[in-house]
Amino acid sequence: MNGTAPGSIRGASVLLADLEKKYDRTNAVDGVSLDIRSGEFLTLLGPSGSGKTTTLMMIAGFETPTAGDIAIDGQSVVAMPPYRRNIGMVFQNYALFPHLTVEENIGFPLKQRGVPKAERAKLVGEALELVQLPGYGGRHPRQLSGGQQQRVALARAIVFKPRLLLMDEPLGALDKQLRENLQLEMRRLHADLGITFIYVTHDQEEALTMSDRIAVMNDGKVAQVGRPEDLYDRPCNRFVAGFIGESNFLPAIVRSLEDDIVVAECEGVLVRALCPARPATGTQVTLTTRPERLRFADTLNGHAPQNRMSVTVTEAVFAGERCRYMLRAADGTSMVLKEPSSAAIRRRNVGEQAEIAWSVADTILV
Amino acid sequence: MSATRVLPATVVGLILLFLAFPIVVVIVVSFSSATYLTFPPPAFGLKWYEAYFSSADWLRPTWLSLWVAAAVVVLSTLLGTLAALGIARLPRAARIVVAGLVLSPLIVPGIVVAIGIYYAFSRYGLVGSPPGLIAAHTCLAVPFVVTSVSASLAGIDPRLEQAALSLGATPRGTFFQVTLPLIRPGVLVGALFAFITSFDELIVALFISGSGAVTLPRRMWDDLRFQIDPTIAAVSTLTIVLTVVLMAAAHLLRKRAEAQVTRMAKT
Numbered sequence: 001m002n003g004t005a006p007g008s009i010r011g012a013s014v015l016l017a018d019l020e021k022k023y024d025r026t027n028a029v030d031g032v033s034l035d036i037r038s039g040e041f042l043t044l045l046g047p048s049g050s051g052k053t054t055t056l057m058m059i060a061g062f063e064t065p066t067a068g069d070i071a072i073d074g075q076s077v078v079a080m081p082p083y084r085r086n087i088g089m090v091f092q093n094y095a096l097f098p099h100l101t102v103e104e105n106i107g108f109p110l111k112q113r114g115v116p117k118a119e120r121a122k123l124v125g126e127a128l129e130l131v132q133l134p135g136y137g138g139r140h141p142r143q144l145s146g147g148q149q150q151r152v153a154l155a156r157a158i159v160f161k162p163r164l165l166l167m168d169e170p171l172g173a174l175d176k177q178l179r180e181n182l183q184l185e186m187r188r189l190h191a192d193l194g195i196t197f198i199y200v201t202h203d204q205e206e207a208l209t210m211s212d213r214i215a216v217m218n219d220g221k222v223a224q225v226g227r228p229e230d231l232y233d234r235p236c237n238r239f240v241a242g243f244i245g246e247s248n249f250l251p252a253i254v255r256s257l258e259d260d261i262v263v264a265e266c267e268g269v270l271v272r273a274l275c276p277a278r279p280a281t282g283t284q285v286t287l288t289t290r291p292e293r294l295r296f297a298d299t300l301n302g303h304a305p306q307n308r309m310s311v312t313v314t315e316a317v318f319a320g321e322r323c324r325y326m327l328r329a330a331d332g333t334s335m336v337l338k339e340p341s342s343a344a345i346r347r348r349n350v351g352e353q354a355e356i357a358w359s360v361a362d363t364i365l366v
Numbered sequence: 367m368s369a370t371r372v373l374p375a376t377v378v379g380l381i382l383l384f385l386a387f388p389i390v391v392v393i394v395v396s397f398s399s400a401t402y403l404t405f406p407p408p409a410f411g412l413k414w415y416e417a418y419f420s421s422a423d424w425l426r427p428t429w430l431s432l433w434v435a436a437a438v439v440v441l442s443t444l445l446g447t448l449a450a451l452g453i454a455r456l457p458r459a460a461r462i463v464v465a466g467l468v469l470s471p472l473i474v475p476g477i478v479v480a481i482g483i484y485y486a487f488s489r490y491g492l493v494g495s496p497p498g499l500i501a502a503h504t505c506l507a508v509p510f511v512v513t514s515v516s517a518s519l520a521g522i523d524p525r526l527e528q529a530a531l532s533l534g535a536t537p538r539g540t541f542f543q544v545t546l547p548l549i550r551p552g553v554l555v556g557a558l559f560a561f562i563t564s565f566d567e568l569i570v571a572l573f574i575s576g577s578g579a580v581t582l583p584r585r586m587w588d589d590l591r592f593q594i595d596p597t598i599a600a601v602s603t604l605t606i607v608l609t610v611v612l613m614a615a616a617h618l619l620r621k622r623a624e625a626q627v628t629r630m631a632k633t
Binding site for chain 2: 092093099113156
């Protein structure tokens with residue numbers, strides 16, 4: 001964290017305790033507990049209807065929880081109206097006031113706080129500088145591009161120096177190139193400001209590149225919380241394994257246990273997998289692996305990973321930087337293997353028999 | 367031009383002429399020099415405008431109509447805007463019922479409304495008095511304000527109000543700094559329609575204006591029944607001009623409001 005940057009403040013900590021929101025009979029948010037640390041960049045990631053936006057709206061104060069508590073810096077805010085919470089918020093469609101200029105939009109939160117005009121102009125100028133839009137103050141939102149509007153929305157949400165910034169799919173409406181630029185910019189801003197960011201998105205790549213930690217949400221519940229690499233390498237359930245990145249799922253039966261490793265029978269061979277839990281011998285389980293972590297055994301000279309399996313190539317697609325193979329295992333389970341492309345590597349043909357190998361560390365029992 | 371085009375063009379032209387003819391006749395006659403209603407006029411002059419502007423019998427009802435309409439604009443704009451804001455926040459079922467009741471003066475035949483108002487007002491001594499007229503015309507004008515403001519409200523992104531609240535504006539501050547500026551075109555269009563509704567209104571005025579609160583339309587009605595001279599054509603022309611100007615203003619405001627909504631939708 002960059003503590004020396006001008007205007008750097010200590011971010012707020014946010015505690016969600018058994019948060020619940022019921023609409024009629026359905027639970028939009030169903031017992032969410034999260035401990036968001038001061039200065040953290042936390043992303044709520046999930047498909048639409050997973051409760052991520054409702055959770056954010058409850059933190060902002062636009063939805064009232066039906067049960068549970070929200071504490072900011074240890075103080076419950078459930079009974080506090082949104083305009084007293086002092087939280088910055090960036091909306092998906094920017095929500096800039098169309099009747100006000102860029103300057104007036106950014107000055108809006110300062111005006112509400114009684115900041116004198118001269119001071120306001122100075123802070124607005126600084127905020128425009130920060131989002132790289134100096135000189136745009138006199139324009140109206142409709143005269144700006146989508147990306148510029150989003151920067152103004154960002155400037156407006158941080159100009160009053162809140163200690164917590166909420167963002168609801170802020171880059172959803174922008175094209176890929178612009179989105180990637182703004183992602184980097186938001187990371188830089190997060191580092192410079194030192195405030196806590198809570199970011200909502202359904203885009204797993206965005207979540208992986210930007211966040212300190214990700215809370216994956218499904219059906220109103222938190223499916224898993226962790227650093228991006230933890231979620232990718234150690235998904236703790238099938239939903240997370242399938243939602244973040246691509247995964248192969250192999251049905252298996254537990255045969256024995258060795259320390260924290262499970263030996264399971266899968267497609268007629270014994271496969272070793274990491275497993276923090278201790279399933280009983282004979283249990284039906286599912287093993288998961290990432291397609292890019294499988295290798296054709298004959299390309300691995302020297303070190304041979306422990307897990308091996310014979311497969312048939314059923315589909316071969318050349319996709320530039322990599323080749324993508326669909327494989328069929330002995331019992332008929334389909335798997336995907338992604339191999340970095342190289343003119344030096346022989347490409348497999350459909351119908352070919354092959355042996356694949358992968359390491360135990362890349363095999364997770366979910 | 368081919369025959370297949372000439373025929374429809376002629377039909378459309380005839381229909382338009384049919385629609386505009388009465389207005390054209392009135393306007394032409396108002397500039398007549400004759401002392402009786404005749405078309406086409408023998409010669410032209412401003413005699414009947416002069417007669418209008420020098421007759422207290424015409425000017426008194428004109429002023430009454432103007433200030434009754436002004437009072438109706440103030441009252442109905444205030445009530446109608448508040449009603450539209452309230453209706454928008456009601457749950458669906460209640461919204462339909464309340465909106466239906468508020469809009470009922472538009473739906474119920476004018477004569478029925480007039481009879482109802484007459485019976486109710488005569489009981490409280492409101493017949494033949496300007497306050498009675500103002501109250502009755504406000505009932506008729508509120509639906510126009512509600513319709514117009516509701517349309518404006520529907521075009522506003524609810525997240526704009528949330529954004530204002532998140533930035534520290536109180537609900538009151540949010541209304542005056544965000545909601546009201548955004549629905550202003552709708553409020554102004556509603557106010558213009560309220561003015562026209564009251565200024566042009568005859569049926570209710572026939573029942574309740576009595577002899578103490580004679581409005582301009584009522585005076586015109588009486589004039590036609592008891593004497594016929596071209597002053598009425600001059601008065602009609604002046605009211606046509608006023609109405610057209612107000613309608614044009616309403617149209618322009620609506621255009622501007624629509625442009626703003628589409629711009630917001632595009633972003």
